[in-house]
Amino acid sequence: MEQRLLVIEDSKPIARVIGQIGKALNFQVTVATTLAQVEEILQGDIEFFAATIDYSLPDATHGEAIDCVLSHGIPGVVMTGKMDDETRQDILSRPVIDYIPKENSQAFLYLKRILHSQLNNHQHGVLVVDDSSAARNHIVELLKRRNFSVYVASNGVKALEVLQQQGGIKMVITDLEMPEMDGIGLTNELRKLYPRDQLAIVGISGAENGLHSARFIKNGADDFLRKPFCPEEFYCRITQNIENLSNIEQIKKAANTDFLTGLANRRSFFHDADIRLAEYIKHKTPYCLAMLDIDLFKGINDKYGHDAGDHVLKLVALYMRKHLGKGSLARLGGEEFAVLLTGEDEDQLFGKLDDFRREVSVAQIVFEQQHISVTVSLGAIFNSNQPLARQLHLADNALYQAKENGRNQIATSGVDD
Numbered sequence: 001m002e003q004r005l006l007v008i009e010d011s012k013p014i015a016r017v018i019g020q021i022g023k024a025l026n027f028q029v030t031v032a033t034t035l036a037q038v039e040e041i042l043q044g045d046i047e048f049f050a051a052t053i054d055y056s057l058p059d060a061t062h063g064e065a066i067d068c069v070l071s072h073g074i075p076g077v078v079m080t081g082k083m084d085d086e087t088r089q090d091i092l093s094r095p096v097i098d099y100i101p102k103e104n105s106q107a108f109l110y111l112k113r114i115l116h117s118q119l120n121n122h123q124h125g126v127l128v129v130d131d132s133s134a135a136r137n138h139i140v141e142l143l144k145r146r147n148f149s150v151y152v153a154s155n156g157v158k159a160l161e162v163l164q165q166q167g168g169i170k171m172v173i174t175d176l177e178m179p180e181m182d183g184i185g186l187t188n189e190l191r192k193l194y195p196r197d198q199l200a201i202v203g204i205s206g207a208e209n210g211l212h213s214a215r216f217i218k219n220g221a222d223d224f225l226r227k228p229f230c231p232e233e234f235y236c237r238i239t240q241n242i243e244n245l246s247n248i249e250q251i252k253k254a255a256n257t258d259f260l261t262g263l264a265n266r267r268s269f270f271h272d273a274d275i276r277l278a279e280y281i282k283h284k285t286p287y288c289l290a291m292l293d294i295d296l297f298k299g300i301n302d303k304y305g306h307d308a309g310d311h312v313l314k315l316v317a318l319y320m321r322k323h324l325g326k327g328s329l330a331r332l333g334g335e336e337f338a339v340l341l342t343g344e345d346e347d348q349l350f351g352k353l354d355d356f357r358r359e360v361s362v363a364q365i366v367f368e369q370q371h372i373s374v375t376v377s378l379g380a381i382f383n384s385n386q387p388l389a390r391q392l393h394l395a396d397n398a399l400y401q402a403k404e405n406g407r408n409q410i411a412t413s414g415v416d417d
């Protein structure tokens, strides 16, 4: 569902830029140029996900619009042309998401980052570990303003318990001095269990000793904050660390995915299939491994063009998802695909492969007004105890046999174990 963004801004060009940012993030945008308009809009029953609030409006020169928006329970980002200390203090005395000085174009890029993370932060769990409930509550309040899913623990031992029970925790913010297990001990334990690309750790300490930051980082923490910290620094560091994790996740996904079809690539299939195969063999789960190949695909490229060939590859992947979607599916390269699939028994598994083959053979593929027919051949092996590489070799031999026998069919390999 489209979320709504309220843009409060009296400068039309700036309102337009913010509006475009909102639309790029799929927000439905409503613009107000005065406090009076804001009050009128908020009297209605429209629900806003967030608002961007110009600090100074013609009829509200001292941030009165901020109070109006917050009093309706709408999270707000303040945009301000003034950046003196008094204005900053005035803004930060209210529980806003953030404030952004409208100094240059960076301000709008930063706003986009803030709104994007505000939409997505609920997916990121953050565990706050501190024995002082006041310090803990302060951090929890700051994180909740940014929509994070927040968990708490009062020492290292309890933190480890929470992490075991709750999935989705991406970051631990831990104080140094705590009973039972302190922040350094906790960081140490966490790094034995969670690598840096899965969990970020931020150490916090109010102690004067400047060596604590280095101690935290040498023990595996990613960052450090000295108490008392200002909200700006806190948010910058938290956002940066969460963004780092998200970037690593995206890189990993790209490295494991075939860009054209969105299926797993060769590397990812080998890794995943190896693990699954061991489980199937151990538990005697009925399964099959199949290699499949589009028939005479070179001819499709030659006759209809490379783009048409790409379209066919994507459609074959789509039919694989439809019929074989519960298994591991991959494009191994070119027009060659692989499937590792579990089922009730050999007959049922063969039936699934054959339903897929048949649907491809009757599909009406249209690309730029050209009608394309395509078939696939498969080589399959069932319930083998052989290692993955050997099974792939046998399935490939069977595939060769299917081609030799006239294509558009499945050939099966005998189990040689």
Ligand SMILES: Nc1nc2c(ncn2[C@@H]2O[C@H](COP(=O)(O)OP(=O)(O)OP(=O)(O)O)[C@@H](O)[C@H]2O)c(=O)[nH]1
Residues within 6 Å of the ligand: 260, 293, 294, 295, 296, 297, 298, 299, 301, 305, 306, 307, 308, 309, 310, 313, 333, 334, 335, 403
């Ligand atoms: N459009 C497109 N073509 C590709 C891609 N990757 C490989 N190909 C083409 O796939 C074709 C594979 O052809 P061949 O290996 O000769 O096999 P075939 O024509 O399918 O014949 P058989 O396998 O014997 O049925 C080659 O023409 C490659 O250029 C791709 O990503 N997109």
